[in-house]
Amino acid sequence: MGEIFAGRYELIDPIGRGGAGAVWRAWDHRRRRYVAAKVLLQSDAHTLLRFVREQALRIDHPHVLAPASWAADDDKVLFTMDLVAGGSLAHVIGDYGALPPRFVCTLLDQLLSGLAAVHAEGVVHRDIKPANILMEATGTGRPHLRLSDFGIAMRKGEPRLTETAYVVGTPGYLAPEQLLGSEPDFTADLFAVGLVGLYLLQGAKPDSQALVEQFFTHGTPDAPEGVPAPLWDVLAALLQPDPRSRFQTATGARRALAEAVELLPPPGPDGDPVEVFDQLGPVPPDFTPRSLQEAAYETPPTAPSSAPSAPAQPSGAPTPVTAPLGVFGPSETGSFHLPPPLAAAAPTPRPQQPQQTTPTAPHPYRQPTPPDAPAVPRTTALAPPPAKVTAGILLAAVLCFAVGIWALTQV
Known part of the structure; x- marks a missing residue:
């Protein structure tokens, strides 16, 4: 069985790892479906602040993979996203090499569509590269990409978490102005889109530094081999x-x-279609979510042997109740039958209470109190705070601590 995080997310198997956290396939017990959960591995102030920024991003767009929920448990925090099974564009290139131009145009159109939604929120991604562009497992159908990993993204105007001279991003996909330490801007993301397009058309990572030198020295160069001229005009306008x-x-x-x-x-x-395979595969064969291992209801306690048997149902068989499980698909359901109601045990009149003339049947799920048992005063226990409240208080405390440390580092 996997570890249950914050009483809700059952971690199954790791599916990825980044600089600040590991990504797990997890089962969401509340929503009853599989999700991707990013668990924070480090706890320094900058990492915590980046985590808070990333989990706070909420962009609802078909080509953006943004966090959907978060949770805290003791000294760990995580946020969840949709589970995308087709790997990244790097996997597709690894399988096929250079991709057909029209297929690349479909991918670039989806990437620009998602990026437009991100920029509309005032967010600069700052790390657009093939490994951060995930693919749904669509087989030979129309591809569907999701722009992911907003770990170093920031809104324009927000304070930077690093010194001005420190460059954040992936070498080989940085715009020239990023290398010079300028403030992040939307056009830097567009430069990276141009490099991604060239990578997809050529099947190999482009030499961005040599490309920039060509633009500076000779102006816009001719279209590289394998890149149609109309498509190169668009890429060249992105790579200026x-x-x-x-x-x-x-x-x-x-x-x-x-x-x-x-x-x-x-x-x-005669062109062979590009197929986007399922890179995750099935869940481990020995895994079943705990919520599905438990019965859908608890069987009521058996009535005492002296109780009369329950009357037969007049309509024949009891009414079946269908409980959708939704583990591997909407078609999987489980059926069970509710048992007939338990008959109440015949009460025994208490001799010390002769004034009681009409005995009352005890509750079928409660044991009757023995006649000679002393009265026990009822006490009221304080219920523990809900998990969400505890998690919220913990994350708020962690954030305050992280902001305080960051502020001290700036003095």
Whole structure:
């Protein structure tokens, strides 16, 4: 059985690891479905602040994979996202190498669509690369990507968590102005989109530094081998070294991409379709969520042997109750039957209470109090606070502590 986190998320198996946390496949006992859970591994002030920023991001878009919920348990925190099974664009390139231009255009259009939604919230992603672009396992159908990993994303105008001279991002996908330490901007994300497009068309990571030098020295170079000229015009406008010469918005780049697709030659009849495989596979064979191992209801205690038997149901068999399990698909359901109601045991009149003329049957789930038992005064126990309240208090305390340490480091 997996570890249950915060009484809700049952961790199953690790499916990824980053610099600040590990990503697990988990079972959400409340929503009764599988999710991806990112568990924070470090606890320094900067990491905690980045975690708080990332889990606070809420963007509802079909091509954005943003956090959906969070939880805290003792000294650990996590947030959850949809479980995406098709791996990343790096997996697709590893399987096929260079991809067909029209397939690449579909991917770039979806990426720009999701990025437009991110920028509309004032957020700069700052780490767009193939490994952070996840794929749904669609087989040979239309591909569906999700922009993920907002660990170093920030809103424009927010204070930076690193010194100005410190460059944050992945080498090889940084815009020239990022290397110079300028403030993060939307156009830096668009530069990375251009590099991703070139990577998909060529099947290999482009040399961004050599490419920038070509732009500076000779202006816009000719289209590289394997890149159609109409599509290269769009990529070249994304890869301009001067951010003022690039597309200023993801929506503008998307419009230009739509026009370029109209100029591409039709796909050949012999082209093999690109298949996006399921990279996660099934859950471990020995795993079953604990909530599904338990009975859907607790069997009531058996009535005393002296109780009369329950009357037969007049309508025949008891009414079946169907409980949807929803583990591996909506078609899986379980059926059980509710037992007939228990008959109350015949009461025994108490001799010390002759004034009671009409005996009352005891509650079927409560044991009767012996006649000679002394009266026990009832006490009221304070219920423990709900898990959400405890988790919220803990995360608030951690955040205050992290902000305090960060503030001291700035003095």
